[in-house]
Amino acid sequence: MKEEYWNQSKNYEWEKEFATVLADQQVKHGGTITLKCEAKTEELTAIWKKNGQRLDCVQDKHTIKQNGKSFTLEIKNAEEKDEGDYTITLNTKLYSVSCSAKVTTELNEWREIKWNQAEMIDTLRAFRIRNGEVKQLCFLVNGPVGVGKSSIINTIKTIFEGRPYVNYLAASGLSQSQTIYYKKCEVGNTKDGFLPFTFHDTMGIQKDENGLHTDDIISALKGHVKDGYPFNPTSPLTEHNLYYCKNPDLKDRIHCLVNVIPADKISILDDKxxxxxxxxxxxASKLDLPQVVFMTRVDKACPLTAEDLHNVYKSKKIKQNMEKCSGALGVPLNCIFPVKNYYKETEISEDINCLMLHALTKIVLWADDYAVEYSRKQTSAEG
Ligand SMILES: Nc1nc2c(ncn2[C@@H]2O[C@H](COP(=O)(O)OP(=O)(O)OP(=O)(O)O)[C@@H](O)[C@H]2O)c(=O)[nH]1
Ligand SMILES: [Mg+2]
Structure with missing residues (x-):
């Protein structure tokens, strides 16, 4: 009978009983969630539910208060498991009325980013390699087909050109790699000067034998692969090939391996x-090379981040994807960098630049350390 009455007069009763209703809450981890509503009449009893189940109150965490017409549920030390739909049902002798609100939590920004590009650009332009044997630090981008490897290079070139740069073919949604040559890409220009680092673009890895041959990447890490080498998925480079560098020294080698993983597809990447x-x-580990992951397409993986890139280190989705990356590849979290590439923008975005510059600044320093250490080891081996 009570239920029937409620169904028939839902809207009417809702308006009749509530002066104010529960409001949705988005609270930072560790914060306090306060769900509050006010009834129009007194002598009501209240029942709180979470996701349709009567709330299981935990001491020192949940506090339920009723003060005359005012009803409050306070949840201290907010954490992910407090998320859900909360409902309060007010009971009179005759009928019940309810209202609900959604509670979500957000992380405190857990990695600090400077959202100001000028200082980072100046630092990188002023950067000098410590090891005199090396004129340019070399980064190799490696990853599956169509994940944004070439786009990373375009984005970095865009930052230092100060205008959108699209020379390194970035393809859309294809299953075959668009990059088919080993391509060395300088950063900068003759007018403003070149930066002391280069990026080496590679073909994408595929689950079958159509993609880049892993032996070719390994040869490239050791400096055996010359610029312009056309990748051959079925037959890796041998020392008889024109593009094979027989005696590479430190300047020909790769100084940091940049693995590229798309944030929106990490869960569906083929195990092969x-x-x-x-x-x-x-x-790369045997060579003691620094190794990082650039996690691209963060905008596709998280709507909050797509809306505002400043949310990238507050987003639970991004953090979870970084953890998945770390688990899948065995790269520690502090070597994983979420980035967004230019792909549809026709104007410069300082936010896109800053996220990439943050990652770039780190890998330049780590590659520089590697070059110093490489020579030190060689000298001590010779001596
Ligand atoms: N939304 C979004 N799209 C991106 C991002 N980075 C790259 N893309 C898009 O992803 C597609 C593939 O990008 P590419 O840079 O060609 O990828 P690739 O890894 O070099 O591909 P192959 O050379 O073919 O193996 C293109 O359509 C890009 O525009 C990103 O951060 N966000
Ligand atoms: Mg490419």
């Missing part, structure tokens, strides 16, 4: 692709 990337990582 991950295994190939791990094989390359293992070889």
């Amino acid at each position: 692709v991950i295994q190939k990337m791990k094989k390359v990582r293992d070889e």
